[in-house]
Amino acid sequence: MPVPVSVTNPNGKGLVAAAPSSLPTEGPFARLKAAAAANTANGSANGAANGTSQAAPMEVERPVQQEITEQPVASTSAPASIEVRGLNFAYPGLDGRPIPGVPPLLRDLTFSLPPGSTCLLLGANGAGKTTFMKILGGKHMIPEEAVRILGRAPFHDTGLTTSGDLSYIGGNWQRDIAFAGTSIPLTGDFPAQRMIDSIAGVDPERKKRLIKVLDIDPSWRMHQVSDGQRRRVQICVGLLKPFKVLLLDEITVDLDVLGRADLMRFLQEECSSRGASIIYATHIFDGLEFWPSHVAYLAGGRLALFKEAKHLPELAEGRLLSMVYGLLNADREAQIKVRGPVSTEWDPSREGEVGNFSYAFNNGWVPGTMNTSLSTNAVMRN
Numbered sequence: 001m002p003v004p005v006s007v008t009n010p011n012g013k014g015l016v017a018a019a020p021s022s023l024p025t026e027g028p029f030a031r032l033k034a035a036a037a038a039n040t041a042n043g044s045a046n047g048a049a050n051g052t053s054q055a056a057p058m059e060v061e062r063p064v065q066q067e068i069t070e071q072p073v074a075s076t077s078a079p080a081s082i083e084v085r086g087l088n089f090a091y092p093g094l095d096g097r098p099i100p101g102v103p104p105l106l107r108d109l110t111f112s113l114p115p116g117s118t119c120l121l122l123g124a125n126g127a128g129k130t131t132f133m134k135i136l137g138g139k140h141m142i143p144e145e146a147v148r149i150l151g152r153a154p155f156h157d158t159g160l161t162t163s164g165d166l167s168y169i170g171g172n173w174q175r176d177i178a179f180a181g182t183s184i185p186l187t188g189d190f191p192a193q194r195m196i197d198s199i200a201g202v203d204p205e206r207k208k209r210l211i212k213v214l215d216i217d218p219s220w221r222m223h224q225v226s227d228g229q230r231r232r233v234q235i236c237v238g239l240l241k242p243f244k245v246l247l248l249d250e251i252t253v254d255l256d257v258l259g260r261a262d263l264m265r266f267l268q269e270e271c272s273s274r275g276a277s278i279i280y281a282t283h284i285f286d287g288l289e290f291w292p293s294h295v296a297y298l299a300g301g302r303l304a305l306f307k308e309a310k311h312l313p314e315l316a317e318g319r320l321l322s323m324v325y326g327l328l329n330a331d332r333e334a335q336i337k338v339r340g341p342v343s344t345e346w347d348p349s350r351e352g353e354v355g356n357f358s359y360a361f362n363n364g365w366v367p368g369t370m371n372t373s374l375s376t377n378a379v380m381r382n
């Protein structure tokens with residue numbers, strides 16, 4: 001279960017800002033606080049200019065309504081570790097082709113991140129964050145030139161993922177098992193250590209460090225662990241290889257506050273010390289102000305906002321949550337303006353939107369689910 005924001009962050013200022021009076025001087029919160037202070041001192045020219053800081057008195061903030069406008073891609077001279085150029089993507093209908101009349105989910109999306117970046121990916125439910133992350137992770141076929149990870153095409157160049165250079169961690173740890181069902185949680189009776197040891201060629205020191213950071217008991221039996229404990233083992237396995245690009249899709253959802261704080265600090269160190277890059281899609285914002293170097297907001301199939309964190313004074317001021325609230329509000333109102341309010345009535349005329357019958361050329365759809373047992377092999381091409 002996610003930790004409710006109201007529990008960890010009752011005043012809307014973030015876990016980091018809430019730390020000084022109530023938390024011990026040692027341990028992950030103290031280190032988070034120090035990291036946030038250093039971040040503020042280094043990067044938040046805006047915060048300094050208008051006299052705000054993490055230590056400023058906390059008043060309860062009314063979320064602000066923000067205007068969503070297209071932002072220029074952050075410019076940098078370093079070669080990008082993640083580069084997206086004019087990406088279009090639409091999920092296919094049952095016949096494997098884009099559904100006529102349904103606009104692409106991602107439209108002419110352009111985006112670039114330099115090495116060492118920690119990018120927070122935000123957006124409303126259904127905005128396309130998971131889809132975008134899966135595309136970056138090489139799980140959907142798209143034109144080769146549309147996405148480059150470390151200069152390579154993630155779908156076509158499978159060496160990117162098999163080498164561990166590109167790592168995607170998302171969704172629940174589950175698999176489809178014939179005659180049992182789809183999305184079955186991994187619950188065999190074997191110890192966590194065996195799952196972790198199943199990844200070959202791992203530096204033993206890194207393994208030990210991750211087990212410690214994620215507070216894993218190697219003797220946990222995987223069929224008896226809680227959701228959060230299973231998630232810790234899943235994250236550990238996903239991080240064992242020293243990735244160069246890491247895509248995290250809401251994986252901290254089951255972690256307790258301490259576990260999340262330790263993990264986020266570990267990930268930030270990975271980027272600053274090794275030049276790795278991370279995109280992290282989440283709906284849990286408390287305590288994250290210190291973490292991103294970039295913030296991206298996905299709406300209407302495009303990046304409606306993409307900025308370096310140092311240009312977002314809300315972060316230095318510990319107001320990430322209220323910033324996101326404002327963006328979501330503006331997004332919803334813009335959508336209502338365009339398509340009107342969503343009908344609460346079932347509309348029989350929308351049945352069978354797939355269109356006229358044609359012979360299916362993707363026969364891998366799993367009945368009753370949104371997944372295909374094949375990699376999605378039909379894409380929107382202009």
Ligand SMILES: Nc1ncnc2c1ncn2[C@@H]1O[C@H](COP(=O)(O)OP(=O)(O)OP(=O)(O)O)[C@@H](O)[C@H]1O
Nearest residue numbers: 091105123124125126127128129130131132370371
């Ligand atoms: N396999 C699929 N087939 C068809 N449509 C899909 C499929 N997966 C997702 N979609 C649709 O694509 C849209 C974006 O979904 P996606 O999961 O990428 O959103 P998201 O931003 O990650 O949402 P959330 O914040 O709820 O996780 C949704 O409208 C969803 O219904």
